[in-house]
Amino acid sequence: MRIYLDFNATTPVHPEVCTAMQEMLRENWGNPSSTYIEGARARRAIEEAREQVAALIGANFDEILFTGSATEANNTAIHSIARANDRTRFLSSTIEHPSVDEPLAFLGEQDSKIVQIGVDEAGRLDLTALRLQVDDRTALVAVILANNEIGVVQDMSTIAEIAHRVGAHLHVDATQALGKIPVDVATLGADSLVGSAHKFYGPKGAGFLWARDGVPVAPWIRGGPQEKRRRGGTENTSGIVGLGCAAELARRELPVRSAECARLRDRLWNGIAQGVHSVCRNGSAEHVLPNTLNVEFKGAAGDLLLEMLDGEGVSVSAGAACASGSIEPSHVLSALGRTPLEARATLRFSTGLGTDEAQIDRVLALLPELVARAREVAA
Ligand SMILES: Cc1ncc(COP(=O)(O)O)c(C=O)c1O
Structure with missing residues (x-):
């Protein structure tokens, strides 16, 4: 699955x-x-x-x-x-x-x-x-x-x-x-x-x-x-x-949906912050959608990390795109003052209906090793 x-x-x-x-x-x-x-x-x-x-x-x-x-x-x-x-x-x-x-x-x-x-x-x-x-x-x-x-x-x-x-x-x-x-x-x-x-x-x-x-x-x-x-x-x-x-x-389900999305998003962020060194969360943690987490894995090749996660059955999205050999950072991360390399090290996770604790824990188990590999490649 x-x-x-x-x-x-x-x-x-x-x-x-x-x-x-x-x-x-x-x-x-x-x-x-x-x-x-x-x-x-x-x-x-x-x-x-x-x-x-x-x-x-x-x-x-x-x-x-x-x-x-x-x-x-x-x-x-x-x-x-x-x-x-x-x-x-x-x-x-x-x-x-x-x-x-x-x-x-x-x-x-x-x-x-x-x-x-x-x-x-x-x-x-x-x-x-x-x-x-x-x-x-x-x-x-x-x-x-x-x-x-x-x-x-x-x-x-x-x-x-x-x-x-x-x-x-x-x-x-x-x-x-x-x-x-x-x-x-x-x-x-x-x-x-x-x-x-x-x-x-x-x-x-x-x-x-x-x-x-x-x-x-x-x-x-x-x-x-x-x-x-x-x-x-x-x-x-x-x-x-x-x-x-x-x-x-x-309209009917909003309070339940957003509470559950936030709980799982927070579980993901807490797990990342504990299990992977040198990470930072982009954007306000207070004025933010309950389901969204944008993370920079400092020094990692985000495109490779995305690919490796995909290979392990996990779909997320990247903060930068590779266009004809050069890194195109997202204009949003640039607006926040992030450099192209910082944007390249960034992934967006967004939770929703069907996300559960077991999925989050599986991603948390994968990340330390995959991030280390994505950092080696970028070094
Ligand atoms: C903020 C925002 N505005 C507009 C759109 C465009 O939506 P649609 O896919 O319906 O054209 C998107 C889709 O990614 C979006 O995130």
Whole structure:
């Protein structure tokens, strides 16, 4: 049996989600735009899913737009805000996901000014720098609620206050936070927010954008009346139902899931800190997702460590990628001040449903020997 510790990359589909999706595929395959009974049934299933997603984030159901991914939802949000605004200044952080960075960079190639606000060594946004950079030319402040690599959670309500003081829009990428910590759009002070089903035991290819009532959403994909003309194309009905079901389960089970994830993540970190010398944890240990652990094994070749763990049946992810012979550190670890070599020595572990003590203990038993070998190779 493999040991999967990469739940921030993706999650398995929950059995109840599978059942709901299979039922859609088998029994409820009508086109939701059709006016006869098959269409009406598919439409009802979509609208029920919309309510389930809205309930997960404390929103009104008619403010939810279904998309094909969080990447698409981030693109749609940024595109919409840029179109609706005379303001030309766009602020984000140095630790955003590429699905926020790249649409912003695209705006930067036109007339907009893009400013990335740095983070401190713990991965928390520099609020002083944000206060200095935000002004009445600012259209958007886009900040990731919980980072995918280090799991650090931002003080979003303070960020919202700073953005709103100058009338800027706050866009929140909550893709990693959903299902792991409570997410409530009013508490966060967000104006728009995105998520993706496959990060919380739903299917791939199903995401959503929430935009507060009154926020204009311009279509990113044109060509049909679907989603109130905000996203053309026949709906991915089974994917949407899977997303809704996953959202419902996440809302119900969140306290139990996150307590268990945190217990096992902490067991892993305590075991690593005791059993392997010269290790350090990246990012805040206080403001962090309950399931995420980012560790530097000083002096080790992380790519090799990842490969050896894979060979032993353990899946984790790396803090750096090898591109044509050179080490490309993750931009998140660079933003925290880590050097390329430090990033190369870094692995991310993320726990989830199905992780148990025996798995953690097996990884802890493997690590001392594997890290020593990965250090020899790098030396
Ligand atoms: C923080 C964050 N935002 C956006 C995405 C993109 O999600 P999707 O796979 O639905 O495009 C991811 C996925 O890794 C993510 O971690």
